[in-house]
Amino acid sequence: MNVLILGSGGREHAIAWKLAQSPSLEKLYISPGNAGTRNVGTNIPVDLDDFASIKMIVIEKEIDMVVVGPEAPLVGGIYDFFRDDYVLKDILVIGPSKAGAQLEGSKSFAKDFMANYSIPTAAYRTFNESNLQQGFDFIDTLNAPYVLKADGLAAGKGVLIIEDPNEAKNELSQMISEQKFGEASKNVVIEEFLSGIELSVFVLTDGTDYVILPEAKDYKRIGEGDTGLNTGGMGSISPVPFAREEFMDKVENRIVKPTVDGLKKDCIDYKGFIFFGLINVNGDPYVIEYNCRMGDPEAESVIPRIESDLLELFVNTAHEKLSESTVEFDPRTAAAIMMVSGGYPGNYEKGKPITGLENVNNCIVFHAGTTIDVDDNSIKTSGGRVIAVTALGVNMGSALEDSYANVDLIDFEDKYVRKDIGFDLINIE
Ligand code: AMP
Ligand code: GLY
Numbered sequence: 001m002n003v004l005i006l007g008s009g010g011r012e013h014a015i016a017w018k019l020a021q022s023p024s025l026e027k028l029y030i031s032p033g034n035a036g037t038r039n040v041g042t043n044i045p046v047d048l049d050d051f052a053s054i055k056m057i058v059i060e061k062e063i064d065m066v067v068v069g070p071e072a073p074l075v076g077g078i079y080d081f082f083r084d085d086y087v088l089k090d091i092l093v094i095g096p097s098k099a100g101a102q103l104e105g106s107k108s109f110a111k112d113f114m115a116n117y118s119i120p121t122a123a124y125r126t127f128n129e130s131n132l133q134q135g136f137d138f139i140d141t142l143n144a145p146y147v148l149k150a151d152g153l154a155a156g157k158g159v160l161i162i163e164d165p166n167e168a169k170n171e172l173s174q175m176i177s178e179q180k181f182g183e184a185s186k187n188v189v190i191e192e193f194l195s196g197i198e199l200s201v202f203v204l205t206d207g208t209d210y211v212i213l214p215e216a217k218d219y220k221r222i223g224e225g226d227t228g229l230n231t232g233g234m235g236s237i238s239p240v241p242f243a244r245e246e247f248m249d250k251v252e253n254r255i256v257k258p259t260v261d262g263l264k265k266d267c268i269d270y271k272g273f274i275f276f277g278l279i280n281v282n283g284d285p286y287v288i289e290y291n292c293r294m295g296d297p298e299a300e301s302v303i304p305r306i307e308s309d310l311l312e313l314f315v316n317t318a319h320e321k322l323s324e325s326t327v328e329f330d331p332r333t334a335a336a337i338m339m340v341s342g343g344y345p346g347n348y349e350k351g352k353p354i355t356g357l358e359n360v361n362n363c364i365v366f367h368a369g370t371t372i373d374v375d376d377n378s379i380k381t382s383g384g385r386v387i388a389v390t391a392l393g394v395n396m397g398s399a400l401e402d403s404y405a406n407v408d409l410i411d412f413e414d415k416y417v418r419k420d421i422g423f424d425l426i427n428i429e
Pocket of ligand 2: 218232233291294295296297298
C-alpha cells in the first residue's frame, strides 16, 4: 500500500515513523514533510490548501491512502473533495468530512453538538453583531474569569480568559465588531470557566466503532510553571497518572461514546481521529474542545506507545471495520520534550544549523520545523517548534531523564526548552 501523509510537523513525523514499520507499507510520501520525514519516506513539496496539486501527487505516485495531519485541509473539505472526485473516490482518506471537521472548525457547532447529546461541557452562549448587547448582559451574569472563544480557526490564539468584566466586554466588541481574529471571530462563544487539570484523549473512529488510544497531557505555555504566551505545545506526557480506570470509564461513557453515536445520528461521515481536550473537575471529565486530528506534541508521546500496526488500524478505519482491530499499547511512560527557536511564539530566526543529532540514544527524535539545506546537505531550523525528543521509561521520571539527556546533546543557536515538563504530575504518579 502506498501512503501519502499531509503535513510537516512533529505529529506527521511520528505518524510517518510508525507507518514505516508496517509490513503492509510499500511507499511512503510526506507532503510537504520536514528533514526528519525524509528518513522514513519521500518528501514532496505542496501547499496544503491546493487540493488540485494534492490530487496530482496522488495520481502520479499511485497513492492508496491519504492521512491528513493538520486541521486546515479537513476544515477546508479535503475528505469531501476526494469523495466527490471521480478519480479519487476510492482513495482511503484518514480524517473526517468537512461536516465532521466542524467539531474543531466551529466552536459554536461543537458546543451545540455537545448540548444536543448531553455531553458535559461548560455552560455557554454564542454572540455576534446582532446580539452584542446580550453578550454584555451575559457577561454580567457570569463569575470571573470570563472565557471568550472565537468561533472559527484562529491558529490557537482565539481563546481569551479575562478577569475583569469590563475588559471582557471590550474584548467581545473587538472580536465581533472589529474582527480581531478576522472572520473567525464574527461569532464568539462565551462560556463558564472550569477549574481543574487538563488532559487529552484520542480516539480513532470509523463512524460506528472506536478505539481509545493512550491519553496524554501537553504543556501549552512557553514559560515554566505554565506561564507566559500560548504555544503549539512545549512537550507531552503519556499516560496521565490521574486518568485511572474510573475516570476513563466516565470519559468513555459520558463523552466518547455519545460523541461517536451523535456523529452517526447526525449522518456525519467521520473516519479519523477525534481529539478530546478535557478537563478533570473534581473527578468528572468535561470537554474543553474537540479537534478533528491528532494533537501535536501529543502524537509524539502517544504514537510511540501504540504497539499494533497503525497502517492496519487506518485501513480498518477507512473500511468501517474497526471492530475487527485489536490494539496493544506499551505500558511505559513516554515523555516528549519540544526544542523551540528562541523568541517563539513571538518572532524568531530561522536557518540555524542543528548539530548533535547523531549523538542521541535511548530516544526517538521527531522533527518539526527543520529543513535540509540543499547547498551543503545540513539540517537547519525552519520554524518555531524545531524538534521533539521522545523517550520511554518505566515511570515518568526515567522517561524525562532520558529525553532531557538527549535534548542536551542536540544544539542550535538560541534553542529553548521548558525544563519542567510533567511538573504537575509528579505528586500524582
Ligand atoms: P481551546 O482552544 O478551546 O482548547 O482553549 C485553549 C485553552 O483555554 C484550553 O486549553 C484551556 O486551558 C483554556 N480554556 C478553554 N475553555 C476553558 C474553560 N471553559 N474553562 C477554563 N479554561 C478554559
Ligand atoms: N497540542 C494541542 C493541539 O494539538 O492542538
